[in-house]
Amino acid sequence: MTETFTLKGRTGDWEIVLGLEVHAQVASNSKLFSGAAVGFGAGPNEQVSLVDAAMPGMLPVLNKYCVEQAVRTGLGLKAQINLKSRFDRKNYFYPDLPQGYQISQFEFPIVGEGEVIVDRIDGTSFTVRIERLHLEQDAGKSIHDLDPKATYVDLNRSGTALMEIVSKPDMRSPEDAAAYVKKLRAILITLGTCDGDMEKGNLRADVNVSVCRPGDYEKFRETGSFSHLGTRCEIKNVNSYRFIQQAIQYEARRQIEILEDGGKVDQETRLYDPTKNETRSMRSKEEAHDYRYFPDPDLLPLVLDPAWVKAIEAGLPELPDAKKARLMSAYGLSAYDASVLTSDGDVAAFFEEAAKGRDAKLVANWTLNDLLGRLGKDGLEITASPISAADIGALVGLIEDGTISGKIARTVFEHMWDGEGAPAAIVEKHGLVQITDTGAIETAVDALIAANPDKPAAVKDKPQAIGWFVGQVMKETGGKANPAAVNEILKAKLGL
Amino acid sequence: MSELTSLTLKAALEGLRAKQFSSVEITRALIAAVEAARPLNAFVLETPEKALEMAAASDARIASGDAGALEGAPLGIKDLFCTEGVRSTAASKILGNFIPEYESTVTANLFGDGAVMLGKLNLDEFAMGSSNETSAFGNVINPWKSASGGNRALTPGGSSGGSAAAVAADLCLGATATDTGGSIRQPAAFTGTVGIKPTYGRCSRWGIVAFASSLDQAGPIAKTVEDAAILLTSMAGHDPKDSTSLDVETPDWAPFVGKSVKGLRIGVPKEYRVDGMPAEIEKLWQDGIDWLKEAGAEIVEVSLPHTKYALPAYYIVAPAEASSNLARYDGMRYGLRAEGGNLTEIYENTRAEGFGQEVKRRILIGTYVLSAGYYDAYYLKAQKVRRRIADDFDQAWQTCDALLTPTAPSAAFALGERNADPIAMYLNDVFTVTTNLAGLPSISVPAGLDSGGLPLGLQVIGRALDEGTVFSVAGALEKAAGFRAKAERWW
Numbered sequence: 001m002t003e004t005f006t007l008k009g010r011t012g013d014w015e016i017v018l019g020l021e022v023h024a025q026v027a028s029n030s031k032l033f034s035g036a037a038v039g040f041g042a043g044p045n046e047q048v049s050l051v052d053a054a055m056p057g058m059l060p061v062l063n064k065y066c067v068e069q070a071v072r073t074g075l076g077l078k079a080q081i082n083l084k085s086r087f088d089r090k091n092y093f094y095p096d097l098p099q100g101y102q103i104s105q106f107e108f109p110i111v112g113e114g115e116v117i118v119d120r121i122d123g124t125s126f127t128v129r130i131e132r133l134h135l136e137q138d139a140g141k142s143i144h145d146l147d148p149k150a151t152y153v154d155l156n157r158s159g160t161a162l163m164e165i166v167s168k169p170d171m172r173s174p175e176d177a178a179a180y181v182k183k184l185r186a187i188l189i190t191l192g193t194c195d196g197d198m199e200k201g202n203l204r205a206d207v208n209v210s211v212c213r214p215g216d217y218e219k220f221r222e223t224g225s226f227s228h229l230g231t232r233c234e235i236k237n238v239n240s241y242r243f244i245q246q247a248i249q250y251e252a253r254r255q256i257e258i259l260e261d262g263g264k265v266d267q268e269t270r271l272y273d274p275t276k277n278e279t280r281s282m283r284s285k286e287e288a289h290d291y292r293y294f295p296d297p298d299l300l301p302l303v304l305d306p307a308w309v310k311a312i313e314a315g316l317p318e319l320p321d322a323k324k325a326r327l328m329s330a331y332g333l334s335a336y337d338a339s340v341l342t343s344d345g346d347v348a349a350f351f352e353e354a355a356k357g358r359d360a361k362l363v364a365n366w367t368l369n370d371l372l373g374r375l376g377k378d379g380l381e382i383t384a385s386p387i388s389a390a391d392i393g394a395l396v397g398l399i400e401d402g403t404i405s406g407k408i409a410r411t412v413f414e415h416m417w418d419g420e421g422a423p424a425a426i427v428e429k430h431g432l433v434q435i436t437d438t439g440a441i442e443t444a445v446d447a448l449i450a451a452n453p454d455k456p457a458a459v460k461d462k463p464q465a466i467g468w469f470v471g472q473v474m475k476e477t478g479g480k481a482n483p484a485a486v487n488e489i490l491k492a493k494l495g496l
Numbered sequence: 497m498s499e500l501t502s503l504t505l506k507a508a509l510e511g512l513r514a515k516q517f518s519s520v521e522i523t524r525a526l527i528a529a530v531e532a533a534r535p536l537n538a539f540v541l542e543t544p545e546k547a548l549e550m551a552a553a554s555d556a557r558i559a560s561g562d563a564g565a566l567e568g569a570p571l572g573i574k575d576l577f578c579t580e581g582v583r584s585t586a587a588s589k590i591l592g593n594f595i596p597e598y599e600s601t602v603t604a605n606l607f608g609d610g611a612v613m614l615g616k617l618n619l620d621e622f623a624m625g626s627s628n629e630t631s632a633f634g635n636v637i638n639p640w641k642s643a644s645g646g647n648r649a650l651t652p653g654g655s656s657g658g659s660a661a662a663v664a665a666d667l668c669l670g671a672t673a674t675d676t677g678g679s680i681r682q683p684a685a686f687t688g689t690v691g692i693k694p695t696y697g698r699c700s701r702w703g704i705v706a707f708a709s710s711l712d713q714a715g716p717i718a719k720t721v722e723d724a725a726i727l728l729t730s731m732a733g734h735d736p737k738d739s740t741s742l743d744v745e746t747p748d749w750a751p752f753v754g755k756s757v758k759g760l761r762i763g764v765p766k767e768y769r770v771d772g773m774p775a776e777i778e779k780l781w782q783d784g785i786d787w788l789k790e791a792g793a794e795i796v797e798v799s800l801p802h803t804k805y806a807l808p809a810y811y812i813v814a815p816a817e818a819s820s821n822l823a824r825y826d827g828m829r830y831g832l833r834a835e836g837g838n839l840t841e842i843y844e845n846t847r848a849e850g851f852g853q854e855v856k857r858r859i860l861i862g863t864y865v866l867s868a869g870y871y872d873a874y875y876l877k878a879q880k881v882r883r884r885i886a887d888d889f890d891q892a893w894q895t896c897d898a899l900l901t902p903t904a905p906s907a908a909f910a911l912g913e914r915n916a917d918p919i920a921m922y923l924n925d926v927f928t929v930t931t932n933l934a935g936l937p938s939i940s941v942p943a944g945l946d947s948g949g950l951p952l953g954l955q956v957i958g959r960a961l962d963e964g965t966v967f968s969v970a971g972a973l974e975k976a977a978g979f980r981a982k983a984e985r986w987w
Contacts, residue, residue: 050598054824056591057578057600057703059738089820091866093843100823151839153828292866294875297709297817299739 005173006214009256014211016252017220017229018177019169021206022184023162023237024194025138026069032137032161033060033103040200044154052159054098059298062087066161067302068312069193070110070135073163075313076191077130079114083304085134091292095153096140104164106293109134110302116167117321118176118183119339128180129168138162163194169208169229172217174245181205181244182343186320190345204239208232209251211259230255231265235272235279247272251279323348331360340368346382347372353389358396366392370413387416395423405483408432435481441489444476445469449493456494466490500525502982505569505669505723506750512558512568519558519568522669523551523612526570530614530667533639535987538652538662540575540633541583542615550612557610566730567610572668574659575616576623577603577714578703582613586705587631588621590850591831600703601735602672602714609730614668618658621852622822623679623707626924628657629915630854638687638908639665639983642948650908650950653683653924659717660687664983670718670727674704676711677810678904678928681940684717685903685953688942688981690724690970691717695960696935697742698728700735706821708814709740711932721941721970725749728963744961752964753971758792760969763896767803768927770905776946777902784900784943784954787976788969796896800888803930805881810929811922812865812878818855819862825850857918886934893959898969901927903940903953927955937963939970943977951981 006013031038034051051058074081088106111133119125140158144151165184171177185203188194196203210232212220220228235251238244250272255265269288270279318326320342327338327348341364342348355363371392375385395412398404404412404427415426427433435441448469449456459465466487473486490496500522503511511517527544547570554568578584578596585591599607607613620630628651629635638652639661652661656673660683663671673680675693684691692715699714706712716727729749735741764785769778785795827833827846834845851859865874892899904924914921931938937960940953954973958966 053829055578055596055598055830056584056586056594056705056824057596057701059702061737061739091820091823093823093826095826095828095839098824098829100826101820290868292820292863292868292871294816294820294866294871297740298706 004214005176007211007252007256009260011260013214014252014256015214015217016172016248017169017210017212017217017232018171018248019208019232020167020171020177020180021208022165022167022181023204023206024073024165024188025202026066026161026163027193027195028063028066028069028161030063030065031159032063032066032135034159036159038160042156044152045156047156048158052098052155054100060103060296062299062302063161066135067110067304069161070133070163071304071309071312072191072316073165073188073193074111074114074133075309075316076187076193076319077111077114077116077133077165079130079133080112081304081309082108082110082112083306083309084108085110085302087296087299087302088293089296092289094139094142095151096142096155096158098140098155098158102137102139103296103299104136105134116180116183116187118179119335120176120179123336126170126176128170131166131168133163133165136162136164169210169220174248177207177248178241178244182241183320186343186345190317190319192317198239201237201239204237205244207235207238207244207247209235209248209255210265211252211255230259231267233265233267233279234269236269236282238272243272243274246274246277247279250277254279320345327351331355331364333361333364337364337368344382350382350385350389354393354396356393358393359400362396362399363393366396370410374417386419387413391416391422398423398427402434402436402482403427404432404434405479407479408434432480435477436485438485438489441473441477441481441485442493444473444481445486445489445493448472448476459494459496463496466494466496469494501529501666503669504719505726506720508569508669509566509726513563515558519551519554519570519612520548522568523547523570523614526614526668529665533665533667533987536637536639536661536665537634538618538636538658538665538667539572539615540585540587540618540631540658543582543613544615546582547612547614550607554610554612564608564610565726566606568612569610569669570612570614571606572614572617572659572662572671573603574619574656574672574674576619576674576705577672578705579603579613579616582616584616584705585632586622587619587633588825588850588852588855589632589832590825590847594831596703598703601700601737602704602731604703605733606672606727606730611730617656617662617671620655620657620679621855622705622818623655623674623676623712624818624854624858625654626678626682626921627651627909627911627914628654628683629911630654630852632852635911636661637911639985639987640687640908640950641984641986642907642950644948645910648910651686651911653686653904653908655679656683656691656717660684660689660691663687663689663717663719665985665987670716670723672714672731673717674707674712674714675928675932676707676814677932678925680715680717681928681938681953681955682904682924684940685942685951686908688951688979688983689717689719690721690939690941690974691715692724692728692939692963692966693931693937694728694732694963695742695937696932697740698732698746698937698961698963700733700738700741702735702737708817709821710817711810711814713932721939721967721974722750722753724939725753725967742961747964749963749967752967755968755971756792757788757969757972760793760898760965761796761896762788762793762969763796763798763892763899765798765800765803765892765899765901767800768901770926773902773905774946777905777952780944780952780954781900781902783977784973787973788900791972791976793969793972798892798896798899800885800892800930802881802884802888806885806930806933807922807926809878809881809885810925810933811861812874813882813933815858815862816866816875817862819859819866822851822855822859854918882933885930889934889936897959898965899957900969901955901957903927903955907946907948907950907952931957936960937966939966941970941973941977942979943973944979945981949981951979
């Protein structure tokens with residue numbers, strides 16, 4: 001267990017408690033209750049059906065595909081699938097909510113309790129308990145900045161299916177919260193139930209933040225009583241890992257300042273402004289809507305056939321946790337390497353492709369350190385990598401059979417990145433083949449000793465000084481000499 | 497021509513098929529009748545051109561032998577049904593001149609069978625009312641007048657007052673209507689017509705302006721039981737666009753009318769003998785019992801103990817759903833939009849101007865009963881009552897096959913008479929709301945006249961999906977009652 005994250009205040013230490021409500025847009029071609037298409041980039045109000053526009057007499061019909069995705073996700077979160085659930089109306093007025101209510105699941109969600117195991121960078125891990133997952137409609141979009149006097153409404157998103165995944169207050173640091181969302185995203189992408197595109201808002205989080213004194217959280221976990229925790233504020237719609245962390249940092253500080261000044265934190269909904277790095281009040285508890293939830297009379301209770309759920313379960317892909325365990329046992333990778341590789345299904349697939357018949361640890365190193373580092377610098381996803389998995393494998397193959405050294409491999413990698421083709425061809429073209437011919441190395445060593453007659457004695461006194469000889473030989477051979485062979489010959493010639 | 501307008505639907509269909517007259521001819525006759533009957537205010541929109549166009553197309557299909565079940569029959573459509581390209585208002589100012597780009601499933605079914613639309617019929621605003629007085633287009637006047645009431649204008653009932661008045665006055669061969677708490681049956685009883693609310697889920701609600709989704713059902717108002725059976729056969733059917741539509745076969749109901757009721761057990765629920773019920777209605781009920789007995793049915797007394805809770809439960813559930821269903825009328829996308837300095841003002845002004853008093857009352861009641869802190873005491877309790885009422889009926893079906901009750905606690909009353917007291921108005925629904933809460937089929941059949949010469953109706957209630965028995969019993973009552981009276985034409 002890592003150390004508890006604390007914030008220092010004037011009156012002592014504070015801890016933070018975080019619970020997340022993640023909204024994941026269901027990867028579906030049509031909306032939750034209408035046949036209208038879903039997609040990014042369509043012109044305003046081009047993907048709106050009569051139902052989405054709430055024309056008189058229009059009725060919702062549940063999209064079975066979206067239900068299937070929610071069940072898949074529930075199974076992926078190792079959660080209880082509720083064979084009977086219900087849709088309720090959440091009533092409020094807003095121009096981007098044409099019906100005047102959002103169809104959601106209030107009392108009886110489709111998915112109950114589950115859990116997500118999250119790995120930290122330091123190799124430790126923690127469990128986030130999932131409270132529920134429910135299906136609901138997204139609202140449209142209000143555009144306030146096109147005209148100083150008017151608001152425009154785009155209903156393309158109206159009625160799109162969302163899965164709201166509610167965690168228990170199990171995260172205790174900004175990093176943990178971001179790591180949880182990252183893990184959740186990896187699971188969703190693996191399942192194919194959400195594309196995880198945070199920039200487009202297809203995955204976004206409402207972050208509940210409260211602060212407490214050391215020891216209080218443990219009391220909460222023991223008793224289940226929220227009275228041990230501070231009053232929470234909900235920060236709406238945060239859509240990047242960085243913003244999640246910044247918003248939490250800011251909000252926790254804000255609450256601590258209020259409390260240390262003898263004030264009281266008001267339960268309210270807040271908005272995070274990344275340009276100013278601050279949270280602002282959206283509406284207080286008093287201004288909070290009375291949503292008047294009640295069962296939607298246009299829809300029957302949703303009843304699932306257990307056999308159908310079983311069939312979905314049987315068709316689940318290998319999930320990140322299972323994949324991580326397999327990579328560790330099958331390839332002998334460390335928990336950390338396996339965890340990073342499986343945090344993105346595409347990276348794991350790339351690795352496995354590259355590792356076919358190669359030294360897996362070496363492939364993992366090249367994938368994680370060299371390739372991911374380089375991709376990250378250029379802001380590229382692994383699917384857009386200019387170097388193929390097969391070529392990374394081939395590069396490792398050249399190191400393994402002694403054709404090139406690890407050092408030369410870096411040069412070859414650069415050429416590969418520049419699109420010069422397969423590593424073997426690059427090695428040949430640039431004459432980078434490693435010198436393993438002992439005769440050539442011996443000649444170089446002899447010449448070196450002859451030119452520096454005082455050095456061999458010094459090496460005898462201080463064996464580490466052999467490094468100087470190695471360096472010189474490598475320089476002479478343009479880095480192509482096999483380092484192991486150089487060492488061996490030097491030791492023999494110097495009588496070490 | 498007047499003979500054509502007074503034909504029953506059944507007789508008209510036979511005449512059309514036999515080419516005794518054309519659809520254009522009967523349509524012309526009815527268009528003339530509609531124009532002459534404007535003082536009744538039954539239609540909020542006459543569509544004579546569309547009617548003649550449809551009639552001509554029907555005549556062509558009859559000529560080519562492609563006639564549908566309702567080919568060439570002119571009908572009136574309650575203005576709660578959205579009709580493609582034809583203004584649809586729910587009798588509310590808030591919909592303004594709303595012209596739908598779609599056709600409701602029920603009207604599409606009727607037109608698909610060859611029916612002709614004469615126009616859109618008046619109703620209580622959003623179907624909320626029992627006297628047709630809440631309509632933004634003004635009330636409908638009942639074609640019937642009481643011999644003892646001077647020349648006072650009477651209500652045709654509501655909410656389907658336009659439908660009932662138009663059928664009673666021979667302005668159409670039949671009409672569509674909807675029933676949320678009695679809105680088909682009570683107007684039928686007040687106008688000497690037949691009206692059936694089928695089992696919940698028989699008729700698709702798609703394209704019908706919603707009042708209370710879990711209670712709303714479409715059905716016909718017609719001149720005879722058999723006409724009602726013919727119309728309902730066309731209107732009903734599974735619709736995948738309505739999740740509450742039942743995926744069951746739609747029988748041909750006409751043959752059930754005239755079927756013997758011998759051996760059927762008819763239940764008489766004792767709880768329907770309410771205090772203050774006029775003696776004439778008591779007597780009519782007894783007549784009905786005697787007629788069915790004579791026809792060979794067995795009469796059994798049954799108990800529906802939770803009946804007294806039905807009306808309060810209904811006036812919680814229906815407004816609750818309505819408060820949410822009517823939220824979409826916000827001035828943002830269609831219909832009326834009032835000016836305002838900011839968003840809240842636009843909402844407030846639009847809805848204040850657009851909705852009438854009764855609709856506002858129900859939105860307020862509905863909003864209240866769903867509010868935090870009141871939900872359990874009102875909405876949830878009402879839902880429990882609803883379950884009990886359904887259980888009562890299930891219990892009754894152990895000992896009987898159909899139930900016989902009066903349709904309404906009085907004959908048609910004078911316009912304006914009950915406006916001051918909403919509770920008195922709501923009491924109109926006391927015998928009808930129970931079957932909406934339980935989702936059961938129920939029909940009103942004209943069975944006699946009161947001392948003032950006004951029609952009175954009897955209600956037959958059946959098991960879920962057993963419209964067949966309901967039609968058989970209603971047919972037996974119709975035959976025994978020999979109800980032939982017509983409103984004397986004064987318009």
